[in-house]
Amino acid sequence: MPPIDQVRARPGGRNAQVRARVFDALRRALDSGDPERLSFDRLAESAGVHRATLYRRWLSTDGLVADLLIELTPLGTPPPDTDTLRGDLSRLVARAAATAATPAARTLQRLVAGSADPHVAEAARGYWAGVVGRAAEVVRRAQRRGEAAADIDAAQAIETLLAPIHLRLLLTHQPVTEEFRAGLVDRAVRMLRP
Secondary structure, eight states, X not given: OOOGGGOOOOSSHHHHHHHHHHHHHHHHHHHHTOGGGGSHHHHHHHHTSOHHHHHXXXXXXXXXXXXXXXXXXXXXXXOOOOSSHHHHHXXXXXHHHHHHTSHHHHHHHHHHXXXXXXXXXXXXXXXXXXXXXXXXXXXXXXXXXXSSOTXXXXXXXXXXXXXXXXXXXIIIOOOOOHHHHHHHHHXXXXXXXX
């Protein structure tokens, strides 16, 4: 028998079914944009499980959010590939802005930003590393085509491109308009130019 710290939950069966129902309830609560729906009592009711199940598995909403972030990482959506840096960045920015503006993403961003839980921080770092790492392929392809400077860190370029979207939505509550997105892309193309 393996040591207790090496025992893992079975991937199927009741554990997987409960986990799936709880994550489905969490996603619906996030989609609603109503923070009250994120209480363990409401989540347990929505998932059709006892709240003790939530406390036993996740201890807190922070634990549940951290676990959801881990499940969402890495994302399966491939980065855009239009054969031009401008085209790829335009699609990437449009996709990021549309996703970040959803009620679920905005609620999740507020939860993560407001959490002091180290597990949430670690899960968020992993999630964003996956997002940025995947999107950085757009810059790497442009570098291979000679469309972007070879000495620029692709991941940092993507962070610089996407950060203003999240700043506007999360902190300054300004709209991410088409004009704003176009400006982001223009600045990024100039910054990346060889």
